[in-house]
Amino acid sequence: KAGVTQTPRYLIKTRGQQVTLSCSPISGHRSVSWYQQTPGQGLQFLFEYFSETQRNKGNFPGRFSGRQFSNSRSEMNVSTLELGDSALYLCASSLGGTGRTGELFFGEGSRLTVL
Amino acid sequence: DAKTTQPPSMDCAEGRAANLPCNHSTISGNEYVYWYRQIHSQGPQYIIHGLKNNETNEMASLIITEDRKSSTLILPHATLRDTAVYYCIVRVDGSSNTGKLIFGQGTTLQVKP
Numbered sequence A: 001k002a003g004v005t006q007t008p009r010y011l012i013k014t015r016g017q018q019v020t021l022s023c024s025p026i027s028g029h030r031s032v033s034w035y036q037q038t039p040g041q042g043l044q045f046l047f048e049y050f051s052e053t054q055r056n057k058g059n060f061p062g063r064f065s066g067r068q069f070s071n072s073r074s075e076m077n078v079s080t081l082e083l084g085d086s087a088l089y090l091c092a093s094s095l096g097g098t099g100r101t102g103e104l105f106f107g108e109g110s111r112l113t114v115l
Numbered sequence B: 001d002a003k004t005t006q007p008p009s010m011d012c013a014e015g016r017a018a019n020l021p022c023n024h025s026t027i028s029g030n031e032y033v034y035w036y037r038q039i040h041s042q043g044p045q046y047i048i049h050g051l052k053n054n055e056t057n058e059m060a061s062l063i064i065t066e067d068r069k070s071s072t073l074i075l076p077h078a079t080l081r082d083t084a085v086y087y088c089i090v091r092v093d094g095s096s097n098t099g100k101l102i103f104g105q106g107t108t109l110q111v112k113p
Helices: none
Strands: A005-007 A010-013 A019-024 A031-038 A042-050 A053-057 A064-068 A074-078 A087-094 A110-114 B009-013 B018-023 B031-038 B045-050 B061-064 B070-075 B084-092 B107-112
Touching: A005 A087, A019 A087, A019 A110, A031 A074, A042 A064, A042 A074, A053 A064, A074 A087, B009 B018, B018 B031, B018 B084, B018 B107, B031 B061, B045 B061, B045 B070, B070 B084
Parallel strands: A010 A110, B009 B107
Antiparallel strands: A005 A019, A019 A074, A031 A042, A031 A087, A042 A053, A064 A074, A087 A110, B018 B070, B031 B045, B031 B084, B061 B070, B084 B107
């Protein structure tokens, strides 16, 4: 079955702009999480959506937001971009229920460069 | 979630077993040990997880000490494609936090020919 799909794979923006990233989870998965990866901070949890509701949030400013649609697809938005927002943004999906709840399936990421 | 400590880097000869240690001395009784790896320029990949018993799957084995304060991930016959950053994560499994993982700095495993 198809894996987690993230678009776009690469993008370049300038400071002050905003960006929207998209994630299509594995079919049947209801939980979508977003992570930011930078050389300095490593992999950091941004937020998680389940059944269109945000149920976990990491320690990021309000410029970072997201949403999930009824088909479980998710988008994240970063407004007023800063140079430090340059990173690989990873999306992960999981069933969202009981069982191996820590088993996430990651996409290949969207690499954002802010100039 | 409990914090983990891993060596920053390790080398392993191709075809030999790679043993990656992880210290989680503050682990709670209901916290699982998860291992993920990230090959360069790809998203992390789930490897294995366990609570207190040793576990084995097609990718690796997980050995957890009896006091659960440390664990070892074993790749029985390492190949060049196993070169990656390996993350040990400790977390409470629950239906309300399925998507949240706290990653440390991990161990960079270099498999050499």
